[in-house]
Amino acid sequence: MLLNADRLSRLMASAGLQAVIATTAENVTYSSGFWALTQWVRRGPQTYVFWPAPELGEPAIITGTSMLDLVADQKPWVSRVRRYGAFVIEQDEMAELDAIDRHQAELYALPDEKTALAALCNAIREGGFGAARIGVEELGLTPGYMAALREAFPAAQFLPADTIFRQCRAVKTEAEIARLRRSAAVAEQSIASALDIAREGATERDLALAFHERTVREGGFPVLGCIGFGRRSAMTNVQPSDRPLRRGDIIRFDVGGRYDHYRSDIARIAVLGEPSVKAAAYHRALHAGVRHAYEILKPGLAARDLFDAVVETVRREGLPHYRRTHVGHGIGMDGYDAPDLGPSSNEIIEEGMVLCVETPYYELGAWGLQVEDMVVVRADGVESLMQTDGSMVLL
């Protein structure tokens, strides 16, 4: 199961919530195992998970009738379903249905609750939560629905629950870690495929195509392809252009895809030929910062202490003016999960967190350099999800 159910229960209890409602694509999939296509590819379509505290009832998926085939095919661990809206599916009366088709037929036979909001209200009312304290994730909810819920249940309290889901997702289950490991591996393989064609005259776009093609071939989905040559590598979010690769160019990769719904986000630097003395020295310092994180990361460490230690290491190891707003972040179904590894973060590192640890450096007129690794925090330290180390690759 992707969901860290115990952690969610603890977070709900400490916020005094009897139920929470997931509304974004990420938290619907996270809490139920159900991946609702429309919600993932567009903004607006409404699928929810109504999640009561375990002793108070059964969770339910609330989704549009046109999504029910995916429920039948995916068999999510939340099996109770409410559907809304009209949709036409016929049935071959002569055919014997297989298990998935029978499940589909059962789901289509559920009563049509008409609208997402009506179905959600039914779940609240029929579950006996009409006077409960309920956390609602606001980010995926149709504007105005929060007010409509308050009007429909004046005795209930509806509170924003976005932070609770974010805190819950910060500590990964082993099922999530397995997907993140594979997602990280696909990103590294995709960098290798891009470097395979990195010769004089190849363009940023050529490398990006090779990168994304490999991601697709490994079963992933392209997301992030910041690949810049030379001066363009200093652009934080550089989008691939027709700039050709020239001898001496730095190549900066800040890249990642999605595998089984889980993101990767890693950075590596290559150079065609020999780097300048300055680039090599700065990169060694940035790499030393990430390596230092490997040494000190463990449960109980304050995120801001990690930040200070990493920045201090980079400065001491050869980049004395190094400044940053963060040295990384969590990663999971979202590219920026909790915690935030910044100087004013109040978060504490916990066992099971999966982190991107990074030390980017952007210098206009010169180049950008960056090391970014994905790691898992274990009971006694850290496990890397990387197969390569962050040293500069000389082509």
Added chain:
Amino acid sequence: MLLNADRLSRLMASAGLQAVIATTAENVTYSSGFWALTQWVRRGPQTYVFWPAPELGEPAIITGTSMLDLVADQKPWVSRVRRYGAFVIEQDEMAELDAIDRHQAELYALPDEKTALAALCNAIREGGFGAARIGVEELGLTPGYMAALREAFPAAQFLPADTIFRQCRAVKTEAEIARLRRSAAVAEQSIASALDIAREGATERDLALAFHERTVREGGFPVLGCIGFGRRSAMTNVQPSDRPLRRGDIIRFDVGGRYDHYRSDIARIAVLGEPSVKAAAYHRALHAGVRHAYEILKPGLAARDLFDAVVETVRREGLPHYRRTHVGHGIGMDGYDAPDLGPSSNEIIEEGMVLCVETPYYELGAWGLQVEDMVVVRADGVESLMQTDGSMVLL
């Protein structure tokens, strides 16, 4: 320019709005030409376009400091920028900056307006809109910001503007049509690549990989890959599995990607060998429905009349029990733009609309069949964006 500026002005005037604020990724790119990476790959990051009526002021992009490199590289037609938040960029004092880097340096030198909300309030206040009627797209706005705006400007009126942007985007500019044409072509080429490997034993997943790889090779991004064999083709949103292709199987493609930010969404049916008499007859009827749309589509037609005519044609041409909730929708930066081609739509077809016209039919225990074409409404009829027609492909 992607934006249909005259149409937006007319819609704003008829709603009595002195300014509108775009908040979703789609409408920010649409109204300004600026593609803000974080907003496209995650939910939450805030980039806006503040768009006054032309006679009342200049539009402005409001974005995070870390996005400014993309402004410099993309040169959007909205050139005024407000930035918020800390971000560190160094500069090589020895280097002579090129034009993009100089632009970047100028943007980083803009005052830091601290938060997205503060920057938005500054745009409203300094533009003299403190007592104006302002449309705000709610879908991309951080929950709570609408209330914060109302509190900051008690003399102003803030109204939801999601519908105005949707109506505006319904009629495409030629720049948008060019991108949609290419996006549709990439989807057709990608189906051809998938069919190239459609032999007995190839799996749904194999075809999906071939499909998405071709999309990437053509410079697109994979989005939608509903590819199902045999009975699985009856699943509306079928996600590729390890089901192998067998002789006699229907293959249903309901697929599309993104090219230069513009979506495609098309459907084609193939069969390995000979289709059953029933499948062939039903598919001919569905195809006749789409072909009839080509004959009658023109500016001034009511969307619901199109719906009735298409459904009636399918019934008359061999699928007498045909029922549907819609026979298509607009397409653009979103996969479901206006208009909705449904029985209770109030929308009227206009010149410049780009439509997906579709007649899907799903029969549990049998198969799913579907024809879906992308077309442009022209002054005197319709221009197809397809290179292939929707006939069943026999492999």
